[in-house]
Amino acid sequence: MLRLRSLVVTVSIGCLALFAANCTSPAAAQASADLDPASRGTHLFLRHCAVCHGADGEADTLAANLLLPRPTAFRHGLFKLVSHRNGMPSDDDLVATLRRGMPGSTMMAWDWLPEADLRALAGVVRQLAVRGRATAIERTAAVTGQALTPAQARELAEQQLRPGAPVETGAPRPVDAALLAAGETLFQRHCASCHGADGRGLPGADEWPTDGTWLRPRDFTAGYLRGGATHQELACRIRAGMPGAHMPPVELAVAETEALVAYVQNLIPDAARRHHVQWRRTLRVERSAALPADGDAAGFDRIEAVRLPVAPLWWRAGAANEVWLRAAHDGEQLLLQLEWADGSRDERPRPEAVLGDGVAVQFARTEEPPLFAMGSTDAPVAIWRWQTFDPKSAAGQLDLTSSWPHTGIDVPIGVRSPAARGEAIEVTGVGTASGAVGSGRPLQVAARWRDDRWTVTFRRALHAGGPDEVDFKLGTPTLFALAVWNGSLDPNVASKVITTWHVLELQR
Numbered sequence: 001m002l003r004l005r006s007l008v009v010t011v012s013i014g015c016l017a018l019f020a021a022n023c024t025s026p027a028a029a030q031a032s033a034d035l036d037p038a039s040r041g042t043h044l045f046l047r048h049c050a051v052c053h054g055a056d057g058e059a060d061t062l063a064a065n066l067l068l069p070r071p072t073a074f075r076h077g078l079f080k081l082v083s084h085r086n087g088m089p090s091d092d093d094l095v096a097t098l099r100r101g102m103p104g105s106t107m108m109a110w111d112w113l114p115e116a117d118l119r120a121l122a123g124v125v126r127q128l129a130v131r132g133r134a135t136a137i138e139r140t141a142a143v144t145g146q147a148l149t150p151a152q153a154r155e156l157a158e159q160q161l162r163p164g165a166p167v168e169t170g171a172p173r174p175v176d177a178a179l180l181a182a183g184e185t186l187f188q189r190h191c192a193s194c195h196g197a198d199g200r201g202l203p204g205a206d207e208w209p210t211d212g213t214w215l216r217p218r219d220f221t222a223g224y225l226r227g228g229a230t231h232q233e234l235a236c237r238i239r240a241g242m243p244g245a246h247m248p249p250v251e252l253a254v255a256e257t258e259a260l261v262a263y264v265q266n267l268i269p270d271a272a273r274r275h276h277v278q279w280r281r282t283l284r285v286e287r288s289a290a291l292p293a294d295g296d297a298a299g300f301d302r303i304e305a306v307r308l309p310v311a312p313l314w315w316r317a318g319a320a321n322e323v324w325l326r327a328a329h330d331g332e333q334l335l336l337q338l339e340w341a342d343g344s345r346d347e348r349p350r351p352e353a354v355l356g357d358g359v360a361v362q363f364a365r366t367e368e369p370p371l372f373a374m375g376s377t378d379a380p381v382a383i384w385r386w387q388t389f390d391p392k393s394a395a396g397q398l399d400l401t402s403s404w405p406h407t408g409i410d411v412p413i414g415v416r417s418p419a420a421r422g423e424a425i426e427v428t429g430v431g432t433a434s435g436a437v438g439s440g441r442p443l444q445v446a447a448r449w450r451d452d453r454w455t456v457t458f459r460r461a462l463h464a465g466g467p468d469e470v471d472f473k474l475g476t477p478t479l480f481a482l483a484v485w486n487g488s489l490d491p492n493v494a495s496k497v498i499t500t501w502h503v504l505e506l507q508r
């Protein structure tokens with residue numbers, strides 16, 4: 001069910017308004033109320049989380065192999081964002097993580113789900129962690145010849161995962177030179193060995209080899225904070241560490257914590273604090289009298305551009321981190337223009353090239369699509385795609401084993417070879433990008449590369465030409481998500497960056 005609780009962006013010619021909206025659909029609220037919290041949690045987990053974390057929370061999934069950092073395997077009971085001294089998360093910690101996501105990874109924000117659903121999901125995560133710990137405890141007991149029933153093992157696991165005393169965070173103090181100097185001394189003593197003397201991380205850390213776990217100390221100026229930059233949040237990171245990551249807890253007095261937090265906050269530019277959070281946005285697009293023609297720069301300039309943060313599947317510092325979107329309609333046609341930075345134009349196939357530069361807009365054809373790319377068999381998505389050249393693929397197959405050896409994947413993923421450079425396709429899940437081609441309603445695409453940026457404009461009639469295409473109804477929200485490829489990195493999975501689902505609402 002479509003549940004929209006998100007940042008709303010009204011797009012119209014020459015006018016942009018930002019306001020909060022809470023438009024939970026009545027049908028969705030009803031369906032949610034029909035299930036008890038545990039069943040609702042399981043339903044949501046299988047729908048949205050299992051693709052990456054696995055139905056059993058083992059994170060041993062096809063998608064997980066394509067992602068860096070790797071999705072967390074809950075069985076270990078290690079969570080990075082905790083506010084308790086024993087390093088265990090409270091349900092509040094888990095809910096806060098779900099609401100904000102973990103910028104710098106593909107763990108998106110679930111801010112659009114109601115509080116009750118987030119609590120239910122936190123409950124599922126905790127149960128999976130308890131189950132994993134209990135299994136480990138039982139195994140140890142068996143090896144050491146201890147008599148332990150499954151119920152006892154479970155109880156022990158629950159105890160171990162229970163959050164202890166909260167971290168003593170202190171409170172923000174008025175910032176002056178003395179406080180910052182005290183903070184800096186602590187920083188150089190406890191933190192600089194990993195985060196660098198200037199807080200920008202260690203040089204070359206991006207190139208460190210990794211098995212999918214995150215080894216790289218954060219560059220505080222880059223704005224990728226998994227857990228936010230408030231006093232409370234930073235104090236928790238410092239005092240509780242980030243369990244499961246290579247970020248140790250540090251024992252400090254409260255006054256020291258306060259000084260160090262003030263110093264670290266000072267290293268984080270304001271603009272960077274929320275820059276990469278993948279909150280869902282709603283774009284309300286007012287009706288225009290006429291759409292600008294290709295090449296009518298002034299016409300496009302009058303359409304407000306909305307910034308959507310993107311996350312690379314395989315994280316790297318230089319990946320595109322935002323796409324600017326312009327949307328307009330005149331009651332007959334929809335125009336979407338996407339613009340993003342790409343310092344190299346990859347237009348010619350090379351021996352190792354698979355896709356070249358490209359972009360895809362994915363539209364949900366059902367009300368509650370799985371978050372992560374490409375739909376599922378019961379929730380197909382429609383995709384508008386443009387690539388600089390037709391994918392290289394003899395039999396329409398991209399052999400991931402040889403192309404991406406680090407992923408350990410041995411099932412080939414089908415990649416359909418488009419008939420033209422711009423096309424509409426329907427797909428039904430990761431690895432099935434070979435669904436039926438849209439029934440031929442023309443999708444017009446115009447692309448331009450200038451000043452190290454691509455601008456790609458799609459135009460299509462609002463009404464679908466066939467059952468496998470997306471039909472835009474005025475006043476009815478449509479979920480959409482974006483993907484952008486950088487052909488210089490072909491065929492590495494790192495060439496792809498994605499957004500979460502956002503909402504497009506064409507006004508009457």
Ligand code: HEC
Binds near residue numbers: 078094372
């Ligand atoms: C697209 C893949 C993807 C999906 C879908 C996804 N996650 Fe994650 N999740 C990740 C990644 C990647 C990480 C690890 C981030 C890191 O370590 O920095 C993560 C981490 C987490 C963590 C660990 C938090 C911590 O403090 O360390 C929790 C809990 C979590 N996810 C819950 C969920 C839940 C619940 C859902 C569904 C509502 C979900 N995830 C959906 C990719 C995903």
Ligand code: HEC
Binds near residue numbers: 191225228247248250
């Ligand atoms: C042994 C190396 C190491 C030391 C010492 C260390 N860190 Fe970290 N730190 C890391 C790593 C690695 C990460 C990234 C963890 C991740 O994202 O999985 C990190 C992440 C962070 C973050 C980001 C949290 C977020 O929300 O993304 C903050 C803030 C931080 N460290 C502060 C500090 C401070 C302050 C100190 C000194 C008290 C410190 N660290 C000491 C390795 C270290």
